[in-house]
Amino acid sequence: xxxxxxxxxxxxxxxxxxxxxxxxxxxxxxx
Numbered sequence: 001x002x003x004x005x006x007x008x009x010x011x012x013x014x015x016x017x018x019x020x021x022x023x024x025x026x027x028x029x030x031x
């Protein structure tokens with residue numbers, strides 16, 4: 001799971017919507 005979170009955060013894509021990524025959510029809200 002950790003690897004998935006790291007990959008998702010690195011790519012910054014919505015590949016893992018089931019994982020609560022604070023960084024991804026913040027980026028989405030800012031954009």
